[in-house]
Amino acid sequence: MEKKKFSLLSAILSVICVVFVAEAAAPVAAIGNSQFFWWIFLLVVFLLPYGLIASELGTTYIGDGGIYDWVTKAFGHRWGSRVSWYYWINYPLWLASLAVICPGLISTITVVQFPTVGAVIIELIFIWLIVWISFYPVSDSIWILNGAAVIKMLLALLIGGLGLYVAFTRGMANEFTLGSLLPSFDLKSLSFISVIIFNLLGFEVITTFADDMENPKKQIPQSIIAAGLVIAAIYIFSAFGIGVAIPTDQISTSSGLMDSFMLLTGSTTGWFIIAMAFLFLLTLFGNMISWSLGVNNTACYAAENGDMPSVFKKRSEKNGMPIGAAWMNGIVASLVVVIAPILPNQDLFWAFFSLNVVLFLLSYIPVFPAFYKLRQIDPDAPRPFKVSGGKNFLKILVALPMIMIIISLAFTALPLQFDAASLSQQLPITIGAIVFIIFGEAIIWIKKIKKEKIGDNQDGKENCEINTEARRV
Known part of the structure; x- marks a missing residue:
């Protein structure tokens, strides 16, 4: 039997590649010094319970379904359909948000400015390269995932180290006092908490790679725990480097990492700037490839169970990869970047990225109560990794991350300030989220009707056969 290519080290690096999001550094840095409080607070009340829950569910219910499978087993197909829809639709929106910053990165590398048409062509090339690579098994892309993880860590360590050097040689860019480190609870800061939570999500993607692992029951929890510790340390170090060296009002939400290198x-x-732009561009490929493998498997698995449109269940005849979901990723992301130039002049990266964050967080809300319910309704399932503790502890473990997601969604998706500038930035996100939620509910409704018709047809066929047999007698 041929040895699997997915070793423990590859699993750990893949988790880092999936979870660590370099392009989200800017929105978090925009919070100011209180970002350090939020990092530490959310690492304790969100990442810790989420990592434990993902480890147990991922080793108990191994397969392509991921969070869709967990929620469906706990709450049925309607909730499974909702989760699979939100989990999938966020991906092409995120793909589009990264595509719109590619022309700027290539301009930095080549010193060539691209007109609108040229920029859109570059964005489309980025999108369809990701789609093409996602046609192949994860084991064929291990070197991309491992390489992207190493580059992400390198960029984070460089930005953190460079920030500390600048702070020591030029002085602190921001005043660090006890008061400045405490959360201010203003709307701007609270609206960016969702980005920190987004930065900590994705551990369950590794569970969809189980078939490519040597020993998934051991590698899944080991990779989640090890990578979680590494990611937490890197996030805090890079955030500290940016925070001590760069005034927060000088960093844009769309090009924060490169802005930071330029300012430092x-x-x-x-x-050096050209090299950083090139490496950053490579991490965008790594991010999208690693997520596509998990998202596509989940969407395809849901479609095969009748909870997503049938186009998503198309698989490659050569290698069984979910190419239907991959094609849909490319089509939706392409439509978004093509219509982007005619949208009102605004930060397109932040608009698309925020919408992707909202929908992504929605998909996780049922995961935590599903963990608790599966403990109740399926207590005899073998749990290679089991979270210890009594019922009250487990309830707290479930409630904390759910509460943080709901609060962050409220501050990200809802317009809480009604001045013209705030509404122009917020309303597209709110309206987009509502449209996609309605679209998802429509899919559930259509699937429900189809299932009922199939059931009626089967009942009618059975009745017809019974009546025919009766007449023969």
């Missing part, structure tokens, strides 16, 4: 070096070009 005092240069907008040169070999």
Whole structure:
């Protein structure tokens, strides 16, 4: 039997590649010094319970379904359909948000400015390269995932180290006092908490790689725990480096990492900036490839169980990969970037990224109560990794991450300030979220009707056969 290519080290690096999101550094840095409080607070009340829950569910229910499978087993197909829809639709929106920053990165590398048409072509090339790579098994892309994980860690360590160097040689860019480190609870800060939570999600993607692992029951919890510790340390270090060296009002939400390198070096070009832009571009490929493998498997699995449109269940005849979901990723993301130039002039990355965050967080809300319910209704299932503790402890473990997601969704998806500037930035996100929620409910309704018709037809066929047999007698 041929040895699997997915070792424990590859699993850990893949988790880092999936979870660590370099392009989200800017929105978090925009919070100011209180970001450090939120990082530490959310690592304790969100990442810790989420990592434990994902480890137990991922090793108990191994398969392509991921969070869809867990929620369906606990609450039935309607909730499974909702989860699979939100979990999938966020991906092409995220893909589009990263695509719109690619022309800027390539301009930094080549010193060539692209017109609107040229920029859109670059964005489409990025999208369809990701789609093409996602046609192949995860084991064929291990080197991409491992390489992207190493590059992400390198960029984070560089930005953190460079920030500390600048702070020691030029002085602190922001005043660090006990008061500034405490949360201010203003709307701007609270609206960015969802980005920190987004940065901590994705551990369950590794469970969909189980078939490519040497020993998934051991590797899944080991990779989640090890990668979680590494990711937490890197996030805090890089955030500290940016926070001590760069005034928060000088970082944009759309190009924060590259802005940080430029501000720290005092240069907008040169070999170092070009190298950082190239490495950052590579991490975008790694992010999208690693997530596509999990998202596509989940959407395809849900479609095969009748909870997503049938186009998603199309698989490759050569290798069994879910190419229907991959094609849909490309189509939706392409439509978004093509219509982007005619949208009102705004930060397109932040608009698409925020909408993706809202829908992504929605898919996770049922996961935590599903963990608790599966403990009640399926207590005899073998649990290679089992979270210890009594019922009250488990309830707290479930409630904490759910509460944080719901609060962050309220501050990200709902317009809480009604001045013209705030509404122009917020309303597209709110309206987009409502549209996609309605679309998802329509899918559930249509699937329900189809299932009922199939049931009626089967009942009618059975009745017809019974009546025919009766007449023969």
